[in-house]
Amino acid sequence: MAGNVGGKNNEIDIKKQVVDGSRMAGKQSVIFRNPPYIIAGSSMAGKKEGEGPLGDMFDQVHEDYMVGKETWEEAESELMKLAAQKVIEKAGLKNSDIRYLVGGDLLGQLIATSFGVAELNIPIFGVYGACSTMGESMVLGSMLVEGGFADRVIAITSSHFAGAEKQFRFPLDYGNQRPYSASWTVTGSGAVIIANHKAANKKEGELDVVITGVTGGKIVDYGIKDSMNMGAAMAPAAFETIKQNFEDFNIRPSYYDKIITGDLGYVGANILKELLKENDYDISENHMDCGMEIYDQETQDTHAGGSGCACAAITFTSYVLKQLREGVWKRVLFVPTGALLSQVSFNEGNAVPGIAHAVMVESK
Amino acid sequence: MAGNVGGKNNEIDIKKQVVDGSRMAGKQSVIFRNPPYIIAGSSMAGKKEGEGPLGDMFDQVHEDYMVGKETWEEAESELMKLAAQKVIEKAGLKNSDIRYLVGGDLLGQLIATSFGVAELNIPIFGVYGACSTMGESMVLGSMLVEGGFADRVIAITSSHFAGAEKQFRFPLDYGNQRPYSASWTVTGSGAVIIANHKAANKKEGELDVVITGVTGGKIVDYGIKDSMNMGAAMAPAAFETIKQNFEDFNIRPSYYDKIITGDLGYVGANILKELLKENDYDISENHMDCGMEIYDQETQDTHAGGSGCACAAITFTSYVLKQLREGVWKRVLFVPTGALLSQVSFNEGNAVPGIAHAVMVESK
Numbered sequence: 001m002a003g004n005v006g007g008k009n010n011e012i013d014i015k016k017q018v019v020d021g022s023r024m025a026g027k028q029s030v031i032f033r034n035p036p037y038i039i040a041g042s043s044m045a046g047k048k049e050g051e052g053p054l055g056d057m058f059d060q061v062h063e064d065y066m067v068g069k070e071t072w073e074e075a076e077s078e079l080m081k082l083a084a085q086k087v088i089e090k091a092g093l094k095n096s097d098i099r100y101l102v103g104g105d106l107l108g109q110l111i112a113t114s115f116g117v118a119e120l121n122i123p124i125f126g127v128y129g130a131c132s133t134m135g136e137s138m139v140l141g142s143m144l145v146e147g148g149f150a151d152r153v154i155a156i157t158s159s160h161f162a163g164a165e166k167q168f169r170f171p172l173d174y175g176n177q178r179p180y181s182a183s184w185t186v187t188g189s190g191a192v193i194i195a196n197h198k199a200a201n202k203k204e205g206e207l208d209v210v211i212t213g214v215t216g217g218k219i220v221d222y223g224i225k226d227s228m229n230m231g232a233a234m235a236p237a238a239f240e241t242i243k244q245n246f247e248d249f250n251i252r253p254s255y256y257d258k259i260i261t262g263d264l265g266y267v268g269a270n271i272l273k274e275l276l277k278e279n280d281y282d283i284s285e286n287h288m289d290c291g292m293e294i295y296d297q298e299t300q301d302t303h304a305g306g307s308g309c310a311c312a313a314i315t316f317t318s319y320v321l322k323q324l325r326e327g328v329w330k331r332v333l334f335v336p337t338g339a340l341l342s343q344v345s346f347n348e349g350n351a352v353p354g355i356a357h358a359v360m361v362e363s364k
Numbered sequence: 365m366a367g368n369v370g371g372k373n374n375e376i377d378i379k380k381q382v383v384d385g386s387r388m389a390g391k392q393s394v395i396f397r398n399p400p401y402i403i404a405g406s407s408m409a410g411k412k413e414g415e416g417p418l419g420d421m422f423d424q425v426h427e428d429y430m431v432g433k434e435t436w437e438e439a440e441s442e443l444m445k446l447a448a449q450k451v452i453e454k455a456g457l458k459n460s461d462i463r464y465l466v467g468g469d470l471l472g473q474l475i476a477t478s479f480g481v482a483e484l485n486i487p488i489f490g491v492y493g494a495c496s497t498m499g500e501s502m503v504l505g506s507m508l509v510e511g512g513f514a515d516r517v518i519a520i521t522s523s524h525f526a527g528a529e530k531q532f533r534f535p536l537d538y539g540n541q542r543p544y545s546a547s548w549t550v551t552g553s554g555a556v557i558i559a560n561h562k563a564a565n566k567k568e569g570e571l572d573v574v575i576t577g578v579t580g581g582k583i584v585d586y587g588i589k590d591s592m593n594m595g596a597a598m599a600p601a602a603f604e605t606i607k608q609n610f611e612d613f614n615i616r617p618s619y620y621d622k623i624i625t626g627d628l629g630y631v632g633a634n635i636l637k638e639l640l641k642e643n644d645y646d647i648s649e650n651h652m653d654c655g656m657e658i659y660d661q662e663t664q665d666t667h668a669g670g671s672g673c674a675c676a677a678i679t680f681t682s683y684v685l686k687q688l689r690e691g692v693w694k695r696v697l698f699v700p701t702g703a704l705l706s707q708v709s710f711n712e713g714n715a716v717p718g719i720a721h722a723v724m725v726e727s728k
Contacts, residue, residue, distance in 0.1 A: 023512040024463065028487045030513045071712050099388065100580055108472025108531075109706035110492050111714075114583060118717055123392045123580035125500055126719075128474045128490040136489055140504060147511025148387040149394045167472075216464055216487035219478060342473035348435050350475075353482055355490075 010255045012213075017249070023146070026248025028216050028241075035210035036145040038361070039152075039195045041317030042087035044079045046161065046187030049306075049314065052295045057318035058188075059086050065162065065187065073111055076160035076189070079310075080105070080116030083189035084156055091193050095120050098193070099150035102137045104128045105158045106185075106309055107167055108342070112158050116189075122154070130338030131234070131263050132217065133157040134190065134313040135357030138334070139214040141194045142359070151196050158189035159308030168343060169227060181229040183265045183291060183307035184300075190313025192321075206325040207363040214359050215245040219340060221353035227346050231268025231291075231304055234337040237354030238264060239275040241335060245358050246281060253283045257329040260320060262312030262336035262356070263291035265305030290315035290336075312336035324363040334359045374619045376577075381613070387510070390612025392580050392605075399574035400509040402725070403516075403559045405681030406451035408443045410525065410551030413670075413678065416659045421682035422552075423450050429526065429551065437475055440524035440553075443674075444469070444480030447553035448520055451681075455557050459484050462557070463514035466501045468492045469522045470549075470673055471531055472706070476522050480553075486518070494702030495598070495627050496581065497521040498554060498677040499721030502698070503578040505558045506723070515560050522553035523672030532707060533591060545593040547629045547655060547671035548664075554677025556685075570689040571727040578723050579609040583704060585717035591710050595632025595655075595668055598701040601718030602628060603639040605699060609722050610645060617647045621693040624684060626676030626700035626720070627655035629669030654679035654700075676700035688727040698723045 017025045018033060025031040043058040050061030060082065067075040067082075080103070088095060101120070104127040105112035113126055129136035137155035144150045162172055164185040169176070198208060220237040238261050246252065253259065253276075264272055269289045276283055290312045291305035316334060323329045337356040346352070381389045382397060389395040407422040414425030424446065431439040431446075444467070452459060465484070468491040469476035477490055493500035501519035508514045526536055528549040533540070562572060584601040602625050610616065617623065617640075628636055633653045640647055654676045655669035680698060687693045701720040710716070 021512050022515075024514065028463075073708055073712065099392075104492065106473070107706065108708065109470070109494065109704065111704070111706045111709045114704040114717055115709065115714065118583040118585055121582060123582050124719070125504060125580065126492040128468065128492050130473065140489060143511055143513050144507060147507055147513065148385050149507050149511065150388065151386075216489065218485060218487050219482040221482055340473065340475070340478040342471065342475045344437055344472065345475045345479065348437065350479065353478055355488070 010252050012249045012251060025213060028244050029213055029248035031213040032146045032211065034146055035212045036142050036194050036196055037198055038209045038211065039193050040087050040091035041192045041321045042083045042090060043314040043317040044083045044189045045314055049186055049188055049294060052300060054294055054315065054319050057322060058314060072160055072163040073107060076105065076112040076158050076163050077116035079189040080112055080156060080158040083191040084117055084120055084154060087154060087191040087193055095122055098122045098152050098154050100125060100144060101154040101156060102127055102141045103156035104133045106130065106164055129355055129357060130340050131307055131309050131311065132336040132338030132355050132357050133309045135336035135359055138359045139216060139357050142211040142214060145194050145196050153194045154191055155194060156191035157309040157313045159185050159310040161185045161187045164308055178303060179228045180303050181267050183230055183263060183304045184295065184302035185308035186294060186306045186311040188310035188314045190310060190317040192317060207327050209321065209324045209361060209363050212360045212362050215241055215248060217241040217356045219353045219355050221351055223351045225351050227341055227352060229267060230307055230339045231265040232271060233339045233352040234354040235264055235268040235271035237356040238272050238335055238337045241356040241358050242276065243279060245333060253281050253286060256286060256331050256333045258332040259283050259287050260332055260334050261289045263307035264289050264337055265291040265307065267304050324361060327363055331362045334361055374616055376613050376615065389577060392608050393577055393612035395577040396510045396575065398510055399576045400506050400558050400560055401562055402573045402575065403557050404451050404455035405556045405685045406447045406454060407678040407681040408447045408553045409678055413550055413552055413658060416664060418658055418679065418683050421686060422678060436524055436527035437471060440469065440476040440522050440527050441480035443553040444476055444520060444522040447555040448481055448484055448518060451518060451555040451557055459486055462486045462516050462518050464489060464508060465518040465520060466491055466505045467520035468497045470494065470528055493719055493721060494704055495671055495673050495675065496700040496702030496719050496721050497673045499700035499723055502723045503580060503721050506575040506578060509558050509560050517558045518555055519558060520555035521673040521677045523549050523674040525549045525551045528672055542667060543592045544667045545631050547594055547627060547668040548659065548666035549672035550658060550670045550675040552674035552678045554674060554681040556681060566689065571691050573685065573688045573725060573727050576724045576726050579605055579612060581605040581720045583717045583719050585715055587715045589715050591705055591716060593631060594671055594703045595629040596635060597703045597716040598718040599628055599632040599635035601720040602636050602699055602701045605720040605722050607643055609697060617645050617650060620650060620695050620697045622696040623647050623651050624696055624698050625653045627671035628653050628701055629655040629671065631668050688725060691727055695726045698725055
């Protein structure tokens with residue numbers, strides 16, 4: 001297998017993968033017989049994100065960090081509500097056309113989500129995977145659709161710089177210093193609609209985008225204890241999930257045009273590439289990290305890069321989805337990564353375990 | 365329909381419900397073509413729960429509130445780990461036989477779960493539905509199995525009295541007084557294995573237990589702002605989900621031998637029954653609330669009853685599962701209920717929305 005680096009032999013044989021109605025592939029993965037469609041994506045971004053390299057591609061850039069609300073938490077809820085409404089509008093649907101919403105956020109007890117989507121009146125499954133939440137939402141959402149349990153599902157997540165600093169580190173008012181290994185939590189919310197029917201939200205000549213399979217992640221703990229270095233905490237989880245995806249489908253890195261991690265940033269991305277290289281997988285040619293794309297490192301003073309649930313979410317729903325629709329990329333592996341800490345676990349001296357869920361997305 | 369109160373006409377016509385491979389039923393429900401099995405259940409309980417009416421039925425009662433650990437959070441993680449290990453053991457399986465684990469808890473960022481199940485080395489989907497989490501885990505877990513995405517899934521949750529008081533109200537050391545509308549968070553953890561194969565963990569002559577359908581819940585907000593009266597906050601959500609279940613399957617309350625809510629307690633249960641009665645549904649004959657079963661109200665000073673994710677979970681995995689296996693009850697609707705507040709949302713003056721997910725369980 002080590003010598004099989006792409007081309008004709010780097011294809012998945014779905015007949016071999018699927019036995020007796022099962023969708024199970026290898027140890028942790030799923031292969032879909034009827035790949036569900038991503039019929040629309042939406043992206044709400046904050047001011048800083050709007051000033052970054054992807055600024056032009058977001059549906060809305062909110063100059064006001066409070067989004068017209070009284071608290072940071074309410075501001076995040078508002079971003080999530082706007083992202084949900086926007087994705088429904090872009091798909092030409094009504095709230096009642098959405099069977100279930102799968103979503104979550106970083107705040108304790110998922111309050112950004114609960115208060116954000118309550119009034120949409122859509123049944124909801126709250127999920128938590130830290131910054132891997134967009135991955136988890138899309139993994140579960142695509143299973144719900146392909147399994148026949150739903151015709152259309154929204155997968156959604158959000159984060160807010162100020163709310164996250166307050167939740168995990170220090171309130172901004174303390175003015176604490178940030179080490180260079182620290183990342184910057186993205187303010188925004190991204191949503192997709194996964195459906196068993198084809199395509200809204202496409203321009204003439206654009207391609208369909210489908211989810212062909214997923215790999216569910218394990219919790220991986222390498223004993224990192226530094227809450228200012230999330231990239232190092234998450235890289236081992238990204239490594240395990242990506243390696244498992246290659247093994248479960250018997251493919252090489254070149255199977256994908258892009259392997260897109262969520263928010264490892266500059267520090268974590270290097271660790272990921274090293275770990276894979278030690279296992280004979282070279283992703284240096286086709287790796288991309290949303291945390292390294294969303295800000296300009298030279299001018300925006302964001303240190304290790306972007307992070308937060310919204311980092312992977314709005315990079316995917318703007319830039320990545322566009323590349324797929326236009327056929328620039330044919331196949332991507334989207335791997336949002338999460339660091340499973342809380343203020344309590346950190347203060348009690350626990351390590352920061354990581355998790356990563358992978359979604360195989362193709363244009364056709 | 366109002367006149368159809370059971371008997372032959374109170375049956376679900378699965379052929380009418382299922383069209384074209386879809387499992388969708390009505391507006392929010394799912395009906396399974398190949399109902400997955402609950403092949404084992406486990407229950408870890410605290411001292412107070414062990415002294416209650418269900419004490420003899422739990423797999424283990426832990427006299428030590430710290431479960432040998434240093435912090436309340438670690439104690440809860442340990443209970444969850446023990447519940448997972450026990451359910452795997454009772455099913456005669458190994459960790460590697462479990463495809464995915466779906467679980468969550470009440471603590472911010474689900475740390476009881478992350479640190480509890482990490483070392484099991486099973487891919488995990490973290491979920492949050494407050495005290496409805498066992499319902500959400502079982503809803504998603506049964507979909508994952510019936511959809512062919514997994515052969516065996518663990519659905520699990522936990523809560524801890526001291527950890528929950530610290531998280532949501534006041535640390536115990538403050539010695540604050542509890543109003544009679546307040547409930548008592550159950551210390552414990554419950555787990556089930558949902559599988560596409562039949563039955564481990566059965567004694568000679570016991571029945572198989574299957575999940576025939578589910579109803580996913582919406583967030584319901586009646587504007588309750590009292591964090592010491594969770595029953596009132598959750599009752600409207602239980603009402604909406606139960607009513608939707610009746611409507612989606614065109615059945616009456618008598619379809620079920622028991623309709624089992626999670627932790628409404630004495631205050632919430634009365635509100636639920638009233639709300640349903642106003643809609644021409646009388647559940648006074650077959651309603652049961654886990655929060656009212658788990659403690660002896662006369663002698664245990666638990667005021668409105670039990671609550672917390674573990675309340676519904678360990679009542680289900682001990683008492684309810686036993687009644688089903690022995691054929692005392694043939695059909696139950698299991699409806700764990702959750703109150704979607706956090707300390708932050710409460711302190712910022714927000715209301716406490718509720719959510720409830722329903723699982724249709726049968727013995728056969």
